[in-house]
Amino acid sequence: MSGDGGRAGGGRDRDAEGRARSARPRDGLGRPLPYGAEGVARQPEGVVRAPAETVREAQRLLDAGMPFHAHEVFEDAWKSGPEGERELWQGLAQLAVGLTHAARGNATGGARLLRRGAGRVAAYADGGGETYGVDVAGLVAWAGELAGRVAAPGGGPGAAPPEAAGEAPRLTGA
Structure with missing residues (x-):
């Protein structure tokens, strides 16, 4: 790699294995920053965690105002976990990305992802599968309320986006 942020010869960023992967630093909401900026x-990627550890790590990131990073933790869980849990982890990832988009000011995309994620997670209500202590009903209510608020005429485009840490849900309700 060269000294230009990982872009060999000024081309695309590549990781050590040669795969295209952006080396640009990111902010807490996952937005790319200029090369050389403090991110x-x-x-x-690809960390295999126990389900309880996944929930704890994602909650830590949500509380820190980093829902984009929490989504990556959930993504690892859906990619490495059993097929029967995929919808739970994908739904939780969509909730985190929905919060990310809402906090970035993308009210329409944020509301859409919050509703989609809530639909996936809701399938685990009433014994629909192992939830690892995740408060399914609470998350579905949280997502619906936030989606409705950011998509409302006064809360949509032009309104101040919600602050990610202040809007972070409690995954376990505790």
Whole structure:
């Protein structure tokens, strides 16, 4: 790699294995920053965690106002976990990305992802599958309320976006 942020010869950024991967630093909401700027450390990819550890790590990131990074933790869980849990982890990832988009000011996309994620997670209500202590009903209510608020005429485009840490849900309700 060269000294230009990982872009060999000024082309696309590549990781150590040669795969295209942006080396640009990111802010807490996952937005790319200019090369050389101080960014937030990225979540390592492909980490296999126990479900309880996944929930704890995602909650820590949500509380820190980093829902984009929490989504990456949930993504690892859906990619490494059993097929029967995929919808739970994908739904939780969509809730985190929905909060990310809403906090970035994308009210329409944020509301859409919050509703989509809530629909996936809701399938686990009333014994629809192992939830690892996740408060399914609470998350569905949280997502519906936030989606409705950011998509409302007064809360849509032009309104101040919600602050990610202040809007972070409690995954376990505790």
